[in-house]
Amino acid sequence: MSTRDRQNSGWLKWCVIGLAWTLFALFFASQKLMAMLYMLVPLKLGIHPRYLHQAFRIVHHTQPWSIVEVFILGSLVSLVKLTQVATVEPYAGLYCLGAYVGLLAAALAAFEPRELWKRARELGMRLPAAEEARA
DSSP, X not given: OOHHHHHHHHHHHHHHHHXXXXXXIIIHHHHHHHHHHHHHHHHHHTOOOTTHHHHHHHHHHHGGGOOXXXXXXXXXXXXXXXXXXXXXXXXXXXHHHHHHHHHHHHHHHHOOHHHHHHHXXXXXXXXXXXXHHHO
């Protein structure tokens, strides 16, 4: 294997790592937050969300793949470690990340599946067969 092949191979590994980070830390977590907001806000306002069942499935299936908590912990540890070597000045990115974590925590605290289906039933929505069996 030539030096050029090893350099390209190393570059490809970093691309794969970057893609995985983007998927797990950003895409799945954002998709989960948007689906939760799509479910909770209309039901709170008494509006029938058209794709409630699909949004619930998205939240359920992306739960294990959302690694925002791990990312936050890693970011804080790296910030503390970097202050020993260099000057660290957190700007808008850190504040936006904090706002995102706050929104995610609020949405998770407000998300109770049984209450969600109860509210949907009160609005006259048809429930999935599995949820009707539990009710």
